[in-house]
Amino acid sequence: MHEMGITQGILTASMEAAEKAHATRINEIRISVGDMTDVVEDALQFAFEVLREGTIAEEATLAVTHVSPKSRCTQCGTEFSHDRWDLLCPSCDAFLCEVVEGRELRIDSIDIDTDDDIEEQG
Amino acid sequence: MEIDLSAPILAKNDSLAAANRELFDEKGVFVLDLLASPGAGKTCTILATIAALRDRYRIAVIEGDIASRVDAEKIKAHDIPAVQINTGGACHLESDMIQRAISVLDLESLDLLIIENVGNLVCPTEFDLGEHAKVMILSVPEGDDKPLKYPGIFQVAEAIILNKYDTLPVFDFDEAAFREAVARLNGKAPIFPISATKGDGVAAWAEWLAARIDGLKTR
Numbered sequence: 001m002h003e004m005g006i007t008q009g010i011l012t013a014s015m016e017a018a019e020k021a022h023a024t025r026i027n028e029i030r031i032s033v034g035d036m037t038d039v040v041e042d043a044l045q046f047a048f049e050v051l052r053e054g055t056i057a058e059e060a061t062l063a064v065t066h067v068s069p070k071s072r073c074t075q076c077g078t079e080f081s082h083d084r085w086d087l088l089c090p091s092c093d094a095f096l097c098e099v100v101e102g103r104e105l106r107i108d109s110i111d112i113d114t115d116d117d118i119e120e121q122g
Numbered sequence: 123m124e125i126d127l128s129a130p131i132l133a134k135n136d137s138l139a140a141a142n143r144e145l146f147d148e149k150g151v152f153v154l155d156l157l158a159s160p161g162a163g164k165t166c167t168i169l170a171t172i173a174a175l176r177d178r179y180r181i182a183v184i185e186g187d188i189a190s191r192v193d194a195e196k197i198k199a200h201d202i203p204a205v206q207i208n209t210g211g212a213c214h215l216e217s218d219m220i221q222r223a224i225s226v227l228d229l230e231s232l233d234l235l236i237i238e239n240v241g242n243l244v245c246p247t248e249f250d251l252g253e254h255a256k257v258m259i260l261s262v263p264e265g266d267d268k269p270l271k272y273p274g275i276f277q278v279a280e281a282i283i284l285n286k287y288d289t290l291p292v293f294d295f296d297e298a299a300f301r302e303a304v305a306r307l308n309g310k311a312p313i314f315p316i317s318a319t320k321g322d323g324v325a326a327w328a329e330w331l332a333a334r335i336d337g338l339k340t341r
Contacts, residue, residue: 002213002244002245005212005214005216006131006132006248009132009133009134009135013127013131013133013134014127017125017127017129018125021123036273036274037247037248037274038244038245038247038272038274039248084274085270085273085303085306085307086306086307087306087307087308087309088306094309095305095306095308095309096309096310097309105130105132106130106131107128107130108126108127108128109124109125109126109127109128111123111124112123112124113123114123
């Protein structure tokens with residue numbers, strides 16, 4: 001259940017950025033999670049519901065974009081998509097590949113309201 | 123209003139890990155993060171590694187467990203400094219725990235620091251502690267299908283120790299299938315079959331580690 005720690009990381013970083021921008025409320029937090037990480041979205045969402053309570057993200061949604069794995073062959077340079085288990089280069093059958101996408105645990109952006117927003121609306 | 127962050131979720135852990143690594147580099151201490159299931163033989167493998175390398179390197183161990191001091195006491199019984207971290211339920215170590223643990227170790231007088239992570243094939247994979255290499259242990263009784271079930275850990279490991287190799291005749295463990303599955307996940311990691319309690323195969327693993335320790339010193 002390391003999703004609790006990961007979710008705490010998401011909230012901490014989002015709240016810091018939101019406070020700097022003088023946000024009154026966080027509406028949405030958008031993150032990218034690589035399919036090669038061992039992170040379960042249901043567990044993330046559950047932890048998020050628990051941890052957001054009493055914060056300015058109390059009513060925020062957590063939008064998760066899944067990133068499918070992609071690797072580059074260190075032998076012939078080919079870039080190819082693959083599943084979690086098979087990093088075999090389709091061009092030269094080498095196994096010596098470097099993962100270039102699919103291990104992301106990244107906060108992309110947050111959507112916030114500020115006092116200014118409310119004044120503008122008012 | 124949208125704010126673009128493009129920030130790693132584990133930024134706090136990662137930055138503390140980077141600080142740990144900088145300190146280890148400065149002091150010339152090679153740090154190994156050892157990952158495995160509970161019961162795979164992490165502590166026995168550490169003891170076998172200590173026996174193989176203690177004449178050449180000054181070694182200390184950080185033991186990560188949910189509870190108890192059992193493992194640290196086992197290491198200390200061999201006159202090797204050991205620090206026990208009790209996570210109190212957390213399923214993996216994080217870099218701030220390592221930062222606290224190393225504050226009680228004399229890094230100046232060390233060449234090798236082995237961190238025994240909490241027994242778990244999933245969670246420790248994502249957390250950088252500031253180590254120079256993650257190495258995993260799979261034991262024969264766990265089965266040859268583990269690379270298919272827990273691909274993440276096999277991908278981050280720079281070497282894979284296949285422990286309890288002496289039990290191969292009594293378990294239905296297909297070594298060829300295991301090696302094939304590992305190669306498809308991680309073609310770079312060498313596999314070291316060992317029997318930690320008997321010492322078989324430990325020399326090859328210890329030489330791999332010694333080369334990495336020497337590599338840090340000459341960097």
